[in-house]
Amino acid sequence: MANSPQARKRAIQNEKRRSLHASQRSMVRSSIRKVVKAVESRNIDEARSAYKEMVPLLDRYAGRGLIHKNKVARHKHRLQKHIKALESA
Numbered sequence: 858m859a860n861s862p863q864a865r866k867r868a869i870q871n872e873k874r875r876s877l878h879a880s881q882r883s884m885v886r887s888s889i890r891k892v893v894k895a896v897e898s899r900n901i902d903e904a905r906s907a908y909k910e911m912v913p914l915l916d917r918y919a920g921r922g923l924i925h926k927n928k929v930a931r932h933k934h935r936l937q938k939h940i941k942a943l944e945s946a
Contacts, residue, residue: 881923888914889932896939904940911936 859865888911895904912933919929 878923881918885914885918885924889936892936892940896936896943899943901940901943904943908936908940 859868888907892904892907892911895907915924915929915933918924919926
């Protein structure tokens with residue numbers, strides 16, 4: 858347990874930040890899941906619109922350091938590839 862006033866304050870700040878980051882990570886995962894679900898249901902329009910909503914969200918949180926930039930790039934590339942395959946099929 859924190860003994861000094863500064864340590865107590867940091868513990869409170871860390872807990873607030875942890876809960877905020879947890880909700881943001883959940884939002885990111887939900888947006889990715891939404892695109893995946895649209896691709897699996899073979900709904901091209903829904904997949905495109907969900908992808909367009911997902912990309913700025915991922916980029917924003919990658920810039921803030923919540924998610925690693927390479928992980929964001931990997932998700933965007935893989936999902937874009939699936940959407941392109943739907944369009945060509």
